[in-house]
Amino acid sequence: MYCTVDKSHTSGAPATQARNAKDDMVDDEEWKNLGVGLPSGVTMREKKSGALSRMQKLKKRLSHSFGRLTVSKEDPEDHVSGKLPYNGYSDEFLDRLEPNGNIPEGKADLKYTDWNTVRGHNNRVVKRQLSVSSDSKLLDDDIREEARVILRPRKPPRPKSEVLLNNPGSEHRRTKRFSAFGGDSPFGKSEAYIKLEQLGEGSYATVYKGYSNLKNQVVALKEIRLQEEEGAPFTAIREASLLKELKHANIVTLHDIVHTRETLTFVFEYVVLGTPGEEDWPGVTTLPGYKPHKLGQYRPRKLGLYWPRLHDVVQGEAMATALLQLDPAHRLGADDAMCHPYFNGLPKKLLELPDDVSIFSVEGVHLYPEHYTAIK
Amino acid sequence: VIVKNNTKPYGKIVLSLKNQLLPDDKLETTPSQTDGLENDIETDLRIYGCELIQTAGILLKLPQVAMATGQVLLQRFYYSKSLVRHPVEQTAMACICLASKIEEAPRRVRDVINVFTHIRQVTSNKTLTPVILDNNYIQLKNQVIKAERRVLKELGFCVHIKHPHKIIVMYLQVLGYEKHQQLMQYS
Numbered sequence: 001m002y003c004t005v006d007k008s009h010t011s012g013a014p015a016t017q018a019r020n021a022k023d024d025m026v027d028d029e030e031w032k033n034l035g036v037g038l039p040s041g042v043t044m045r046e047k048k049s050g051a052l053s054r055m056q057k058l059k060k061r062l063s064h065s066f067g068r069l070t071v072s073k074e075d076p077e078d079h080v081s082g083k084l085p086y087n088g089y090s091d092e093f094l095d096r097l098e099p100n101g102n103i104p105e106g107k108a109d110l111k112y113t114d115w116n117t118v119r120g121h122n123n124r125v126v127k128r129q130l131s132v133s134s135d136s137k138l139l140d141d142d143i144r145e146e147a148r149v150i151l152r153p154r155k156p157p158r159p160k161s162e163v164l165l166n167n168p169g170s171e172h173r174r175t176k177r178f179s180a181f182g183g184d185s186p187f188g189k190s191e192a193y194i195k196l197e198q199l200g201e202g203s204y205a206t207v208y209k210g211y212s213n214l215k216n217q218v219v220a221l222k223e224i225r226l227q228e229e230e231g232a233p234f235t236a237i238r239e240a241s242l243l244k245e246l247k248h249a250n251i252v253t254l255h256d257i258v259h260t261r262e263t264l265t266f267v268f269e270y271v272v273l274g275t276p277g278e279e280d281w282p283g284v285t286t287l288p289g290y291k292p293h294k295l296g297q298y299r300p301r302k303l304g305l306y307w308p309r310l311h312d313v314v315q316g317e318a319m320a321t322a323l324l325q326l327d328p329a330h331r332l333g334a335d336d337a338m339c340h341p342y343f344n345g346l347p348k349k350l351l352e353l354p355d356d357v358s359i360f361s362v363e364g365v366h367l368y369p370e371h372y373t374a375i376k
Numbered sequence: 377v378i379v380k381n382n383t384k385p386y387g388k389i390v391l392s393l394k395n396q397l398l399p400d401d402k403l404e405t406t407p408s409q410t411d412g413l414e415n416d417i418e419t420d421l422r423i424y425g426c427e428l429i430q431t432a433g434i435l436l437k438l439p440q441v442a443m444a445t446g447q448v449l450l451q452r453f454y455y456s457k458s459l460v461r462h463p464v465e466q467t468a469m470a471c472i473c474l475a476s477k478i479e480e481a482p483r484r485v486r487d488v489i490n491v492f493t494h495i496r497q498v499t500s501n502k503t504l505t506p507v508i509l510d511n512n513y514i515q516l517k518n519q520v521i522k523a524e525r526r527v528l529k530e531l532g533f534c535v536h537i538k539h540p541h542k543i544i545v546m547y548l549q550v551l552g553y554e555k556h557q558q559l560m561q562y563s
Contacts, residue, residue, distance in 0.1 A: 234477030
């Protein structure tokens with residue numbers, strides 16, 4: 001091996017060049033051997049001053065293809081001029097990737113490595129870097145000192161479990177939050193909600209009216225301020241944990257939780273029936289917990305605003321509103337509901353039908369299927 | 377994201393592979409194994425984490441329920457996150473903080489850090505030195521709070537856990553063993 005290398009330096013230079021151009025990736029072992037063999041090549045070059053320019057070209061070429069080669073064959077001139085400050089690499093070289101896209105040997109030792117580039121490659125890259133770092137004792141002490149300043153703490157490669165989360169083909173970079181917090185679920189992100197107006201404020205949290213971009217509906221955002229000191233307050237944890245399990249018509253539903261460093265936001269359904277008053281809930285003002293200044297006064301909104309389909313059906317909204325009264329005295333009973341103008345389109349005979357006779361016995365009454373999505 | 381949200385909270389220390397909480401495939405390949413951690417080492421780390429929580433809980437004078445809760449939280453967390461990525465000690469700290477809050481006996485993060493440092497000093501036979509309020513401490517505290525947030529997020533805030541101990545005691549009573557001190561303690 002020694003012989004061949006020496007030869008290539010004296011007479012076979014073009015051949016080496018051609019070889020360099022051909023294979024960009026050279027086996028670790030091969031270039032180690034080259035590195036050992038080279039000093040004799042250097043001495044030969046000093047004898048033959050005529051071949052110097054050609055040799056310099058070759059040397060440049062070599063230093064580009066086999067990074068570490070230059071370590072062992074640095075010549076005094078370069079030291080003086082300081083052209084190659086880092087272990088014999090020129091600045092240009094340091095900023096350059098090998099043609100195959102790998103990071104050049106030894107470069108990882110000197111400069112911060114972008115692991116995202118490394119990650120895509122196979123084990124080979126990692127193995128090579130290890131072999132180089134074990135060689136780093138070759139560095140002069142002062143050069144190493146110099147290098148240490150440039151060295152930034154190395155990031156370890158991302159564990160596989162999280163790498164897998166990233167789509168290997170996708171180009172756009174995932175943020176750290178991506179893997180740390182629940183993958184690419186659109187929920188749990190503050191960007192999904194727009195704060196519209198403040199509805200109320202307590203000692204514990206502020207409630208905003210908001211809009212959900214995910215569900216395209218109005219929501220209530222309860223924003224809890226977090227003290228930096230002790231993490232999430234246990235009242236909030238309890239509230240969230242219990243509300244998650246509670247699903248009941250009379251309990252406000254918890255849609256989502258957005259947890260950031262400063263705030264914890266609960267996304268609730270927006271209740272449209274308004275604050276209960278004496279006229280729709282007799283006796284509510286005498287209840288011990290009734291504090292209108294804390295609850296805020298909200299007027300009920302028309303149901304048709306939230307369920308547009310009620311608008312489309314003749315008398316639909318009026319019927320639904322009449323049925324959804326809190327006070328039983330004002331609520332529409334079943335018998336009265338049958339007389340509601342909503343049912344005007346039905347044959348009169350239906351109202352006189354005895355209890356034990358099916359309504360489908362009346363002529364013109366049919367059951368039509370309705371799409372589930374249309375009901376909501 | 378989390379599978380176990382739909383199931384009822386159940387179980388104490390989940391070390392066995394036969395577990396009613398998670399489907400078998402979820403148990404067989406944990407995120408830590410995906411990262412190349414060996415099964416035995418993972419089990420050891422889990423046990424270590426749980427023992428840390430138990431010891432720290434005793435030192436913090438927490439009720440036993442809180443320790444059990446913390447242990448369940450830790451075990452569940454590591455079925456959705458990898459031990460390689462998230463150090464077990466910090467997560468254990470976060471879990472015990474969280475558990476103390478859930479079981480309504482809150483402990484300060486400061487106390488938890490003190491106790492964990494104490495445990496580490498005792499187990500490695502070092503001289504006992506108090507925790508100094510320096511940059512390291514502040515950083516550690518932030519990390520614990522962050523880990524707590526991560527646990528909450530991973531478990532989807534489903535942190536109220538029903539422990540089987542009461543049921544075991546009930547069964548023992550049915551079987552007429554309520555006077556049997558040793559069996560009752562085992563539960």
